[in-house]
Amino acid sequence: MPQKIIFMHGLESGILGKKSQYLRENFENVYTPDMQMSMLNLKKKNSIIRNVTRTWIFRMWTFFIIIVLFRLSYDWQSLASLFFSFVSFFLIKKRIFQSALSMSLQQCTSIQSKALQDFKPDLVVGSSWGGLIALNCITQKIYNCPVVLIAPPVKMVLNKVDFSGQNWENICEKTKQISSLVHIVHGENDKVVSIEDSKKLVEKTKVSLQIIPQGDHSLNYPLLEQQNALSLKNIIRELENRFQ
Template structure:
Protein backbone atom coordinates (compact mmCIF):
# COMPACT_ATOMS: atom_id res chain seq x y z
CA UNK A 1 0.00 0.00 0.00
CA UNK A 2 1.36 3.42 -0.97
CA UNK A 3 2.05 6.06 1.62
CA UNK A 4 -0.96 8.24 2.38
CA UNK A 5 -0.57 11.87 3.40
CA UNK A 6 -3.33 13.54 5.41
CA UNK A 7 -2.90 17.31 5.45
CA UNK A 8 -4.71 19.54 7.95
CA UNK A 9 -4.75 23.06 6.49
CA UNK A 10 -4.33 26.35 8.31
CA UNK A 11 -6.85 28.83 9.64
CA UNK A 12 -7.57 30.70 6.42
CA UNK A 13 -5.71 28.72 3.76
CA UNK A 14 -8.15 25.87 3.17
CA UNK A 15 -7.52 23.21 0.54
CA UNK A 16 -5.38 24.04 -2.48
CA UNK A 17 -2.83 26.09 -0.58
CA UNK A 18 0.90 25.97 -1.27
CA UNK A 19 1.70 23.10 1.11
CA UNK A 20 -1.25 21.05 -0.14
CA UNK A 21 -0.18 21.53 -3.76
CA UNK A 22 3.42 20.66 -2.92
CA UNK A 23 2.32 17.39 -1.33
CA UNK A 24 0.17 16.55 -4.35
CA UNK A 25 3.18 17.11 -6.60
CA UNK A 26 5.32 14.67 -4.63
CA UNK A 27 2.92 11.98 -3.41
CA UNK A 28 0.23 9.94 -5.16
CA UNK A 29 -2.22 9.73 -2.26
CA UNK A 30 -2.82 13.08 -0.55
CA UNK A 31 -5.99 13.96 1.35
CA UNK A 32 -6.89 17.48 2.45
CA UNK A 33 -10.39 17.81 3.89
CA UNK A 34 -11.92 21.28 3.98
CA UNK A 35 -12.48 22.08 7.66
CA UNK A 36 -14.73 25.07 6.81
CA UNK A 37 -12.59 27.16 9.14
CA UNK A 38 -11.89 30.87 9.40
CA UNK A 39 -11.49 33.47 12.08
CA UNK A 40 -14.11 35.97 10.92
CA UNK A 41 -16.12 34.44 8.05
CA UNK A 42 -19.73 33.76 8.96
CA UNK A 43 -19.97 31.63 5.82
CA UNK A 44 -17.60 29.00 7.29
CA UNK A 45 -19.51 26.71 9.62
CA UNK A 46 -16.57 26.16 11.99
CA UNK A 47 -15.37 29.76 12.05
CA UNK A 48 -14.75 31.30 15.44
CA UNK A 49 -16.99 34.29 14.66
CA UNK A 50 -19.86 32.01 13.63
CA UNK A 51 -19.50 30.06 16.87
CA UNK A 52 -19.40 33.30 18.83
CA UNK A 53 -22.73 34.32 17.30
CA UNK A 54 -24.25 30.86 17.71
CA UNK A 55 -23.19 30.50 21.35
CA UNK A 56 -23.86 34.09 22.45
CA UNK A 57 -27.03 33.24 24.38
CA UNK A 58 -25.90 29.81 25.56
CA UNK A 59 -23.05 30.66 27.92
CA UNK A 60 -21.81 33.40 30.20
CA UNK A 61 -20.01 36.27 28.46
CA UNK A 62 -16.63 35.51 30.03
CA UNK A 63 -16.81 31.93 28.74
CA UNK A 64 -18.04 32.80 25.25
CA UNK A 65 -14.76 33.11 23.36
CA UNK A 66 -13.09 30.07 24.89
CA UNK A 67 -16.17 27.93 24.33
CA UNK A 68 -16.41 29.11 20.73
CA UNK A 69 -12.76 28.22 20.07
CA UNK A 70 -13.35 24.78 21.55
CA UNK A 71 -16.41 24.34 19.32
CA UNK A 72 -14.31 25.33 16.30
CA UNK A 73 -11.60 22.82 17.20
CA UNK A 74 -14.14 20.05 17.72
CA UNK A 75 -15.94 20.89 14.50
CA UNK A 76 -12.71 20.80 12.52
CA UNK A 77 -11.71 17.47 14.04
CA UNK A 78 -15.11 16.01 13.17
CA UNK A 79 -14.44 16.94 9.54
CA UNK A 80 -11.30 14.81 9.64
CA UNK A 81 -12.54 11.76 11.53
CA UNK A 82 -13.63 9.59 8.61
CA UNK A 83 -10.27 9.98 6.83
CA UNK A 84 -8.35 9.29 10.02
CA UNK A 85 -10.41 6.15 10.69
CA UNK A 86 -9.90 4.74 7.20
CA UNK A 87 -6.15 5.35 7.10
CA UNK A 88 -3.79 2.81 8.66
CA UNK A 89 -1.39 4.58 10.99
CA UNK A 90 1.48 2.48 9.67
CA UNK A 91 0.71 3.57 6.09
CA UNK A 92 0.01 7.25 6.59
CA UNK A 93 1.55 10.50 7.77
CA UNK A 94 -0.48 13.30 9.32
CA UNK A 95 0.74 16.84 8.63
CA UNK A 96 -0.87 19.79 10.38
CA UNK A 97 0.03 23.42 9.76
CA UNK A 98 -0.70 26.18 12.31
CA UNK A 99 -4.44 25.83 13.11
CA UNK A 100 -4.28 22.46 11.38
CA UNK A 101 -1.45 21.59 13.75
CA UNK A 102 -3.72 22.43 16.67
CA UNK A 103 -6.41 20.12 15.30
CA UNK A 104 -3.76 17.43 14.79
CA UNK A 105 -2.74 17.76 18.46
CA UNK A 106 -6.36 17.14 19.42
CA UNK A 107 -6.55 14.11 17.11
CA UNK A 108 -3.47 12.58 18.73
CA UNK A 109 -4.60 13.42 22.27
CA UNK A 110 -7.99 11.78 21.70
CA UNK A 111 -6.41 8.68 20.16
CA UNK A 112 -7.93 9.26 16.73
CA UNK A 113 -4.48 9.14 15.16
CA UNK A 114 -1.69 6.81 16.30
CA UNK A 115 0.86 7.27 13.56
CA UNK A 116 3.59 9.53 12.19
CA UNK A 117 2.81 13.23 12.45
CA UNK A 118 4.50 16.50 11.53
CA UNK A 119 3.23 19.58 13.34
CA UNK A 120 4.27 22.79 11.58
CA UNK A 121 4.07 25.77 13.95
CA UNK A 122 1.13 24.18 15.80
CA UNK A 123 -1.15 26.91 17.12
CA UNK A 124 -2.88 24.98 19.91
CA UNK A 125 -1.78 27.15 22.85
CA UNK A 126 -2.32 30.34 20.85
CA UNK A 127 -5.86 29.22 20.00
CA UNK A 128 -7.11 28.15 23.42
CA UNK A 129 -4.96 30.34 25.65
CA UNK A 130 -2.73 29.31 28.55
CA UNK A 131 -5.49 27.87 30.73
CA UNK A 132 -7.64 26.41 27.99
CA UNK A 133 -10.74 28.39 28.89
CA UNK A 134 -14.11 26.72 29.05
CA UNK A 135 -13.18 23.04 29.49
CA UNK A 136 -10.04 22.35 31.56
CA UNK A 137 -9.44 19.12 29.62
CA UNK A 138 -8.71 21.34 26.62
CA UNK A 139 -5.97 23.30 28.34
CA UNK A 140 -2.58 23.06 26.62
CA UNK A 141 -0.98 21.09 29.44
CA UNK A 142 -3.93 18.67 29.59
CA UNK A 143 -3.79 18.06 25.84
CA UNK A 144 0.00 17.71 25.90
CA UNK A 145 -0.27 15.18 28.74
CA UNK A 146 -2.86 13.22 26.76
CA UNK A 147 -0.58 13.30 23.71
CA UNK A 148 2.35 12.03 25.78
CA UNK A 149 0.23 9.15 27.06
CA UNK A 150 -0.79 8.19 23.53
CA UNK A 151 2.78 8.38 22.24
CA UNK A 152 3.95 6.09 25.04
CA UNK A 153 1.39 3.40 24.19
CA UNK A 154 2.52 0.20 22.49
CA UNK A 155 0.21 0.72 19.50
CA UNK A 156 1.61 4.12 18.52
CA UNK A 157 3.82 3.88 15.42
CA UNK A 158 6.29 6.36 14.00
CA UNK A 159 7.30 9.74 15.38
CA UNK A 160 5.73 13.10 16.08
CA UNK A 161 7.99 15.92 14.92
CA UNK A 162 7.36 19.58 15.67
CA UNK A 163 8.80 22.11 13.19
CA UNK A 164 8.90 25.83 13.90
CA UNK A 165 10.66 28.82 12.34
CA UNK A 166 12.74 31.05 14.59
CA UNK A 167 11.29 34.16 12.91
CA UNK A 168 7.64 33.18 13.29
CA UNK A 169 5.76 36.31 14.38
CA UNK A 170 2.34 34.62 14.47
CA UNK A 171 2.76 31.56 16.70
CA UNK A 172 5.50 31.96 19.34
CA UNK A 173 8.25 29.38 18.99
CA UNK A 174 8.21 29.11 22.78
CA UNK A 175 4.84 27.36 22.48
CA UNK A 176 6.40 24.59 20.40
CA UNK A 177 9.36 24.33 22.76
CA UNK A 178 6.97 23.89 25.67
CA UNK A 179 4.91 21.27 23.84
CA UNK A 180 8.01 19.33 22.82
CA UNK A 181 9.32 19.37 26.37
CA UNK A 182 6.06 18.10 27.86
CA UNK A 183 5.37 15.34 25.35
CA UNK A 184 9.02 14.35 24.95
CA UNK A 185 9.40 14.64 21.18
CA UNK A 186 11.70 16.40 18.78
CA UNK A 187 11.31 20.05 17.90
CA UNK A 188 13.17 21.14 14.79
CA UNK A 189 13.84 24.86 14.81
CA UNK A 190 14.33 26.33 11.35
CA UNK A 191 16.68 29.29 11.52
CA UNK A 192 15.08 32.31 9.84
CA UNK A 193 11.85 30.47 9.07
CA UNK A 194 8.66 32.54 9.24
CA UNK A 195 5.11 31.34 9.92
CA UNK A 196 4.45 30.25 6.34
CA UNK A 197 7.50 27.96 6.42
CA UNK A 198 7.81 27.87 2.64
CA UNK A 199 11.48 27.08 3.18
CA UNK A 200 10.39 23.49 3.89
CA UNK A 201 9.24 23.20 0.28
CA UNK A 202 12.32 24.58 -1.45
CA UNK A 203 15.54 23.13 -2.88
CA UNK A 204 16.46 19.96 -4.70
CA UNK A 205 15.67 17.90 -1.61
CA UNK A 206 12.88 19.76 0.20
CA UNK A 207 13.04 19.47 3.96
CA UNK A 208 9.37 18.50 4.23
CA UNK A 209 10.06 15.28 2.31
CA UNK A 210 12.95 14.47 4.65
CA UNK A 211 10.68 15.09 7.63
CA UNK A 212 8.01 12.78 6.24
CA UNK A 213 10.60 10.02 5.80
CA UNK A 214 11.96 10.55 9.30
CA UNK A 215 8.54 10.60 10.92
CA UNK A 216 7.87 7.08 9.68
CA UNK A 217 10.77 5.60 11.63
CA UNK A 218 9.98 3.78 14.87
CA UNK A 219 10.11 5.55 18.18
CA UNK A 220 10.11 9.19 19.27
CA UNK A 221 13.63 10.44 20.03
CA UNK A 222 14.13 12.62 23.10
CA UNK A 223 14.08 16.36 22.66
CA UNK A 224 17.42 17.67 21.44
Protein backbone atom coordinates in the same frame (compact mmCIF):
# COMPACT_ATOMS: atom_id res chain seq x y z
CA MET B 1 7.77 6.93 0.89
CA PRO B 2 4.52 6.89 2.88
CA GLN B 3 1.68 5.68 0.70
CA LYS B 4 -1.15 7.73 2.25
CA ILE B 5 -0.92 11.18 3.79
CA ILE B 6 -3.60 13.36 5.37
CA PHE B 7 -2.84 17.07 5.37
CA MET B 8 -4.68 19.23 7.91
CA HIS B 9 -4.68 22.81 6.66
CA GLY B 10 -4.30 26.06 8.59
CA LEU B 11 -6.87 28.51 9.88
CA GLU B 12 -7.17 30.65 6.74
CA SER B 13 -5.94 28.06 4.26
CA GLY B 14 -7.84 25.19 2.70
CA ILE B 15 -7.72 22.26 0.31
CA LEU B 16 -6.02 24.37 -2.39
CA GLY B 17 -3.34 25.88 -0.16
CA LYS B 18 0.35 25.83 -1.10
CA LYS B 19 1.32 23.04 1.31
CA SER B 20 -1.58 20.87 0.21
CA GLN B 21 -0.61 21.31 -3.45
CA TYR B 22 3.05 20.64 -2.66
CA LEU B 23 2.22 17.36 -0.95
CA ARG B 24 -0.01 16.24 -3.84
CA GLU B 25 2.82 17.01 -6.27
CA ASN B 26 5.35 14.98 -4.30
CA PHE B 27 3.33 12.07 -2.93
CA GLU B 28 0.92 9.73 -4.66
CA ASN B 29 -2.02 9.59 -2.25
CA VAL B 30 -2.72 12.80 -0.32
CA TYR B 31 -6.06 13.78 1.18
CA THR B 32 -6.80 17.27 2.52
CA PRO B 33 -10.18 17.31 4.32
CA ASP B 34 -11.88 20.71 4.16
CA MET B 35 -12.42 21.94 7.72
CA GLN B 36 -14.44 24.97 6.51
CA MET B 37 -12.41 27.03 8.97
CA SER B 38 -11.54 30.72 9.25
CA MET B 39 -11.41 33.47 11.82
CA LEU B 40 -13.76 36.02 10.22
CA ASN B 41 -15.13 34.43 7.02
CA LEU B 42 -18.86 33.90 7.57
CA LYS B 43 -19.01 31.67 4.47
CA LYS B 44 -16.94 29.04 6.29
CA LYS B 45 -19.45 27.08 8.37
CA ASN B 46 -16.98 26.26 11.17
CA SER B 47 -15.42 29.73 11.32
CA ILE B 48 -15.02 31.36 14.72
CA ILE B 49 -17.12 34.37 13.75
CA ARG B 50 -19.95 32.10 12.58
CA ASN B 51 -19.78 30.15 15.82
CA VAL B 52 -19.98 33.43 17.73
CA THR B 53 -23.52 33.78 16.34
CA ARG B 54 -24.34 30.27 17.59
CA THR B 55 -23.41 30.87 21.24
CA TRP B 56 -26.35 31.28 23.61
CA ILE B 57 -24.79 34.30 25.31
CA PHE B 58 -24.44 36.18 21.99
CA ARG B 59 -28.03 35.32 21.04
CA MET B 60 -29.28 36.55 24.41
CA TRP B 61 -27.35 39.78 23.98
CA THR B 62 -28.70 40.18 20.42
CA PHE B 63 -32.26 39.62 21.66
CA PHE B 64 -31.74 42.23 24.37
CA ILE B 65 -30.29 44.83 21.98
CA ILE B 66 -33.18 44.32 19.53
CA ILE B 67 -35.68 45.01 22.32
CA VAL B 68 -33.76 48.12 23.36
CA LEU B 69 -33.64 49.43 19.78
CA PHE B 70 -37.30 48.62 19.20
CA ARG B 71 -38.33 50.59 22.29
CA LEU B 72 -35.81 53.39 21.80
CA SER B 73 -37.45 56.78 22.29
CA TYR B 74 -34.33 58.89 22.86
CA ASP B 75 -35.21 59.75 26.45
CA TRP B 76 -32.50 59.33 29.06
CA GLN B 77 -33.72 55.87 30.14
CA SER B 78 -33.65 54.48 26.62
CA LEU B 79 -30.25 55.97 25.91
CA ALA B 80 -28.95 54.57 29.21
CA SER B 81 -30.24 51.10 28.23
CA LEU B 82 -28.56 51.38 24.84
CA PHE B 83 -25.30 52.46 26.46
CA PHE B 84 -25.52 49.55 28.94
CA SER B 85 -26.13 47.11 26.06
CA PHE B 86 -22.90 48.04 24.32
CA VAL B 87 -20.90 48.15 27.54
CA SER B 88 -22.19 44.70 28.46
CA PHE B 89 -20.92 43.32 25.15
CA PHE B 90 -17.36 44.30 26.02
CA LEU B 91 -17.79 42.56 29.37
CA ILE B 92 -18.94 39.28 27.83
CA LYS B 93 -16.99 39.24 24.55
CA LYS B 94 -14.13 37.19 26.04
CA ARG B 95 -16.58 34.47 27.11
CA ILE B 96 -18.31 34.56 23.71
CA PHE B 97 -14.98 34.14 21.91
CA GLN B 98 -14.03 31.29 24.25
CA SER B 99 -17.25 29.42 23.48
CA ALA B 100 -16.97 30.02 19.72
CA LEU B 101 -13.32 28.89 19.65
CA SER B 102 -14.21 25.75 21.57
CA MET B 103 -16.98 24.97 19.08
CA SER B 104 -14.60 25.41 16.12
CA LEU B 105 -12.06 23.14 17.79
CA GLN B 106 -14.64 20.41 18.32
CA GLN B 107 -16.08 20.72 14.81
CA CYS B 108 -12.67 20.50 13.12
CA THR B 109 -11.61 17.59 15.33
CA SER B 110 -14.80 15.77 14.35
CA ILE B 111 -14.14 16.31 10.62
CA GLN B 112 -10.55 15.07 10.88
CA SER B 113 -11.49 12.15 13.13
CA LYS B 114 -13.80 10.81 10.45
CA ALA B 115 -11.15 11.41 7.78
CA LEU B 116 -8.54 9.50 9.81
CA GLN B 117 -10.85 6.54 10.35
CA ASP B 118 -11.95 6.40 6.70
CA PHE B 119 -8.65 7.16 4.94
CA LYS B 120 -6.29 5.35 7.37
CA PRO B 121 -3.15 7.37 6.55
CA ASP B 122 0.45 6.32 7.05
CA LEU B 123 1.34 9.88 8.03
CA VAL B 124 -0.41 13.08 9.07
CA VAL B 125 0.90 16.59 8.38
CA GLY B 126 -0.80 19.46 10.19
CA SER B 127 -0.04 23.14 9.57
CA SER B 128 -0.71 25.76 12.27
CA TRP B 129 -4.40 25.28 13.28
CA GLY B 130 -4.27 21.92 11.50
CA GLY B 131 -1.30 20.96 13.67
CA LEU B 132 -3.37 21.52 16.81
CA ILE B 133 -6.23 19.47 15.34
CA ALA B 134 -3.81 16.68 14.34
CA LEU B 135 -2.38 16.49 17.85
CA ASN B 136 -5.88 16.60 19.33
CA CYS B 137 -6.93 13.62 17.19
CA ILE B 138 -3.81 11.56 17.86
CA THR B 139 -3.90 12.12 21.63
CA GLN B 140 -7.55 11.07 21.65
CA LYS B 141 -6.35 7.80 20.07
CA ILE B 142 -8.64 8.28 17.08
CA TYR B 143 -5.80 7.01 14.93
CA ASN B 144 -2.20 5.99 15.50
CA CYS B 145 0.47 7.12 13.01
CA PRO B 146 3.43 9.53 12.83
CA VAL B 147 2.54 13.23 12.66
CA VAL B 148 4.42 16.31 11.49
CA LEU B 149 3.17 19.48 13.17
CA ILE B 150 4.13 22.75 11.48
CA ALA B 151 4.04 25.69 13.94
CA PRO B 152 1.14 24.25 15.97
CA PRO B 153 -0.60 26.80 18.27
CA VAL B 154 -1.29 24.19 20.95
CA LYS B 155 -0.69 26.17 24.13
CA MET B 156 -1.91 29.45 22.65
CA VAL B 157 -5.31 28.09 21.58
CA LEU B 158 -5.99 25.68 24.43
CA ASN B 159 -5.35 28.37 27.03
CA LYS B 160 -7.96 30.54 25.29
CA VAL B 161 -10.46 27.68 25.30
CA ASP B 162 -9.79 26.87 28.95
CA PHE B 163 -8.58 29.75 31.11
CA SER B 164 -7.47 27.37 33.88
CA GLY B 165 -4.81 25.80 31.64
CA GLN B 166 -6.09 22.29 32.36
CA ASN B 167 -6.68 21.45 28.68
CA TRP B 168 -3.06 22.31 27.95
CA GLU B 169 -1.83 20.12 30.81
CA ASN B 170 -4.08 17.25 29.71
CA ILE B 171 -2.88 17.24 26.10
CA CYS B 172 0.73 17.33 27.31
CA GLU B 173 0.14 14.27 29.48
CA LYS B 174 -1.45 12.40 26.57
CA THR B 175 1.28 13.48 24.15
CA LYS B 176 3.94 11.98 26.44
CA GLN B 177 2.48 8.55 25.72
CA ILE B 178 2.96 8.93 21.96
CA SER B 179 5.96 11.27 21.93
CA SER B 180 7.93 9.09 19.51
CA LEU B 181 5.26 9.66 16.83
CA VAL B 182 5.29 13.46 16.99
CA HIS B 183 7.70 15.74 15.13
CA ILE B 184 7.34 19.53 15.34
CA VAL B 185 8.72 21.97 12.78
CA HIS B 186 8.76 25.62 13.83
CA GLY B 187 10.26 28.81 12.41
CA GLU B 188 12.71 30.68 14.58
CA ASN B 189 11.11 34.06 13.71
CA ASP B 190 7.45 33.02 13.86
CA LYS B 191 5.44 36.15 14.76
CA VAL B 192 2.06 34.40 14.85
CA VAL B 193 2.73 31.39 17.08
CA SER B 194 5.72 31.86 19.33
CA ILE B 195 8.38 29.18 19.03
CA GLU B 196 8.48 29.25 22.83
CA ASP B 197 5.11 27.46 22.82
CA SER B 198 6.61 24.55 20.88
CA LYS B 199 9.64 24.52 23.15
CA LYS B 200 7.36 24.25 26.19
CA LEU B 201 5.51 21.37 24.54
CA VAL B 202 8.82 19.62 23.89
CA GLU B 203 9.93 20.25 27.47
CA LYS B 204 6.78 18.66 28.85
CA THR B 205 6.47 15.76 26.40
CA LYS B 206 9.93 15.05 24.91
CA VAL B 207 8.60 15.14 21.32
CA SER B 208 11.15 16.07 18.65
CA LEU B 209 11.49 19.67 17.51
CA GLN B 210 13.14 20.95 14.34
CA ILE B 211 13.81 24.70 14.42
CA ILE B 212 14.02 26.42 11.04
CA PRO B 213 16.58 29.28 11.21
CA GLN B 214 15.01 32.64 10.28
CA GLY B 215 11.75 30.82 9.47
CA ASP B 216 8.42 32.67 9.63
CA HIS B 217 5.00 31.24 10.48
CA SER B 218 4.03 29.90 7.06
CA LEU B 219 7.44 28.30 6.44
CA ASN B 220 6.62 28.15 2.72
CA TYR B 221 10.34 28.69 2.39
CA PRO B 222 12.21 26.43 2.95
CA LEU B 223 9.59 23.67 3.36
CA LEU B 224 8.25 23.96 -0.19
CA GLU B 225 11.59 24.34 -1.95
CA GLN B 226 12.38 21.07 -3.71
CA GLN B 227 16.16 21.40 -3.58
CA ASN B 228 16.35 22.51 0.03
CA ALA B 229 17.67 20.08 2.63
CA LEU B 230 14.92 21.33 4.96
CA SER B 231 12.12 20.69 2.49
CA LEU B 232 8.97 19.05 3.75
CA LYS B 233 9.62 16.12 1.43
CA ASN B 234 12.99 15.47 3.10
CA ILE B 235 11.54 15.86 6.59
CA ILE B 236 8.91 13.25 5.76
CA ARG B 237 11.57 10.91 4.35
CA GLU B 238 13.63 11.20 7.54
CA LEU B 239 10.56 10.55 9.65
CA GLU B 240 9.69 7.50 7.56
CA ASN B 241 13.21 6.10 8.01
CA ARG B 242 12.80 6.45 11.76
CA PHE B 243 9.82 4.09 11.75
CA GLN B 244 11.10 1.50 9.28
